Amino acid sequence: MQTENGEDNGERHKVKSSQQRFLVICELVETEQKYIEQLxxxxxxxxxxxxxxxxxxxxxxxxxxxxxxxxYTVNSALYTELNSQVKAEEDHSENCIGALLKNHLKLMLPAYRDYCSSNMVSLLTKIDGNQEFGAELEEIAAQQKSYQTFKMGALRPMQRITKYPLLIDKILEFTPAEHSDQGDCKEALECSKALCEEINKIFDQACVEYEPFKKLFWLQKHVTLPHKQIDQTIDFNSETRFLGPRTLLHSGILFSNSKMLFAFLFNDFFLLATAKKESCFPGMKRDQIPETINLFDHAQTRNSRCTLYKKPFVFDDLNIIELDEMEAANSPNSFKIEVTSLKRQILLRANSYSKWVGWLEQLSKAKEDYNKAKCTFERVAEFHPKVPEQPPVAQLSLINLEAFQLYTRNYAMNAYCKVAIGKDWSSAHQQLTTKTFRRVMDFRKINTPASRNKSILSSISKLASGWTQAGDFTDLNNPHRIFWETDALIDIVDNEDMLFIRCYDDSPFAPHQFLGEASISIGSFIEERKMSSGVITKGVELHLPLDLPSAYFLKKLNIKPCLLVKFEVKTVNPIVSDEETDEDKETEKGIEIEVTKETEKIEEADES
Incomplete structure (x- = not known):
């Protein structure tokens, strides 16, 4: 007989699985929306x-x-029906999308087949061969303030079809056997795999020079990324943080001590994975492994599965070190990589001198290109304040910010805020960025008791509607809480200005994820200052664009991202009120004259 506690655990697991399933469905809808916008x-x-x-x-x-x-037409129809289906169900655990996906995936085949059979690849090749026109196309994207180049967009359809099996498989993972959608989801998964196989055959025939694209798909299927080793999701075939699409630059076999590693160098990070040597090269010694080997096509490696060896090394945190003469004599064809944050070095050995030279050159060039691109990205993103036409009338001392119920797809959040003051973001006269706060945040993994969650949500509802002193809600052990010390002075030029706050999740492997924004009237700060002196705490709700499925997901689960803003208003230029009398003005003038006379007397005494 099950105990009451056992029943509670079972029910909690069922609810968590239901939420996870709904989360993946929302991810499918949201990425579909972005995809058709890109097309x-x-x-x-x-x-x-x-x-x-x-x-x-x-x-x-x-x-x-x-x-x-x-x-575009076919996928727009899929997005419209998916979005309507998700929002139509009152109970998100009953969402049935398998049949819908199955039918639309069948309709996609002729559209994608015709596109991949066209001269699209030939056109891309000609653009690559014409640097002047390629730069012109990039300029068009820049004028539209977009990173979406034509080359990136032209390859989107092939990237997108590889995502359907992965997403549908994740939906099935959280779909109970007794769920009414189980059978249709299984059929939809088979349809998505068949679509991928068919399009890949056509693409393989049409595309030789875009071999790296196929390699990224291989990596997604064959490299396991355990959450214990990396708490950020990595989609190999996607956008980098600021380098555009991810590109595989170099790959091969390296050794660390006696361990054989599959090494993959991308334009934004370096990854090492382990594979069983016995399964790839049974009976071979290390020096018998072929020097030149293509991991993706070699008969003994192309079907192997590998697991992450160490957390991927981002170039911000990686240095390449050549060995000194003594070390080189003891470990020929070897080099070291230094992980700055861990203060640790890893010795890696290549199979031959030529391979050693190749790895050093590729790693050095990749890091150099990464640093150049980062400088350009930071220069473009640099804030250029609009100079105010009048001096500040007061200052807002922003002491700290606290966020609750932020949501990210990653298992850990690296959250930061941007704060600006002005009429809007584009005309802000001052801006600041908080430090990054790291927290294991994925609410799917949080073992918070249901009673405490209910209490937290109740507090958030009150907090988001106005003023509060927070009290016990700002418990340091609260897993929903993120805290930023700011201690910044912000000039108030006009009482009609707005204070804008945007929250982001900083991922090293993808563009930063937008978590929500709030805008507060400076007039409300001034009014509150009149009623209360000293430090004040204000609660505001964080909003996501309503057309984002993740916004609907948060609403459905009663998750309300919000902020506590702790501040103090300090007067700079006191403004004379209309009620101030002429007598008060004369008195103030007299005091100023007396102070001046006393100062003159002191100066005369000092001189004598």
């Missing part, structure tokens, strides 16, 4: 310039875009 951007901004380029006959370019627009 629309490519069609609207690049068709005309390509027609005028003369790289291909206009008819062929029109055919490529016709097939691209057909994909």
């Amino acid at each position: 629309q951007f490519i069609s609207q901004n690049f068709q005309g310039p390509l027609q005028r380029s003369g790289l291909m006959p206009v008819e062929e370019i029109d055919t490529i875009f016709k097939h691209l627009n057909f994909i």
